[in-house]
Amino acid sequence: MYFLAFRQSIGYSYLWERPSLLSCLSARARTIRARRARIFGPMDRSARNWRLVPADERGIDAEESAADPFSPGLDFLSSVHVVRVRLDDTLADPIELLDDEERVRAARFVFDRDRRRFINAHAWVRVALGRCVGRAPESLRFASGGRGKPRLVGPGIDLRFNLSHAGERALIAITSGREVGVDIEKERPIEVFELARRFFSPPESSELQNIAASDQIPAFFRCWTRKEAFIKALGDGLAFPLDGFAVSLGNDGSSQLLRACSSAPDALQQWRVVSLPTEAGYVAAVAARAGDWRVVRWNATTRDV
Ligand SMILES: CC(C)(COP(=O)(O)OP(=O)(O)OC[C@H]1O[C@@H](n2cnc3c(N)ncnc32)[C@H](O)[C@@H]1OP(=O)(O)O)[C@@H](O)C(=O)NCCC(=O)NCCS
Incomplete structure (x- = not known):
């Protein structure tokens, strides 16, 4: 390795x-x-059947519409748009949309499957952001912050986004005027208590101890995705001490999941973390600066209309 x-x-x-x-x-x-x-x-890029269709709470396509409704007319100020991508959905020539840096990164993958997932995820980021700003996906330029959080360069509007991928799924969160972070994880067998001891704060670890054995793995991933969405919104990634704040582990649909933050005491007022219902086997959460925002969900699809 x-x-x-x-x-x-x-x-x-x-x-x-x-x-x-x-x-x-x-x-x-x-x-x-x-x-x-x-x-x-x-090549007629407009002929590509890459569409973003509204999705309901469970991530299922909510309505059939020939027109792609994902456009600059969307409300970005009071909404966080979350696009769900199936990375095993076949795009036409997705690598054509990527820039040199993305191509170099794609070339570094050892396994074709990982390369395909990376290329598709980045192509869909470009398609979605391109629709938001009314520009061709391949014309978009990105820069990254000190700890690697990518941002769009010069789109004309203050658009913020974040990407997360796991297995054959990716989520892209897009909003305006506020930082945003998203995380998706694929549920898998893990040593929950060993990992909790290393990464969770004491209240999170003890809450996990009190959860029924059958719910411990889902509870671990609920906690992990909430924590990671938050640190990705901050832009610090894993450089931010994971045990320096606490989120809830419950599955009660509560929208404020951030509970304590000794590493950033003002965070409780300034940030909101929301779990995203998703398909079986995956767990996801999104975090963004507080305010009156709601989550609007979309599915990326290449399906024929
Ligand atoms: C950000 C981080 C938590 C992502 O973890 P992960 O679960 O493996 O990956 P996810 O799929 O959820 O997210 C990956 C995406 O997050 C975005 N990202 C990268 N760095 C980020 C950061 N600091 N903050 C928020 N988002 C970030 C990228 O779009 C990345 O996608 P890409 O790798 O395809 O370009 C982890 O990579 C990290 O801690 N990075 C910071 C590293 C660091 O401190 N670097 C310092 C010097 S460069």
């Missing part, structure tokens, strides 16, 4: 330290695209 990480980091820095090689690869990709366009005609 260490060898793999070492080899990947060498490959990564090798390319980035040689911009001439990178631009040569990009020029080559452009030449191949131009040649393909000469042979097959220009």
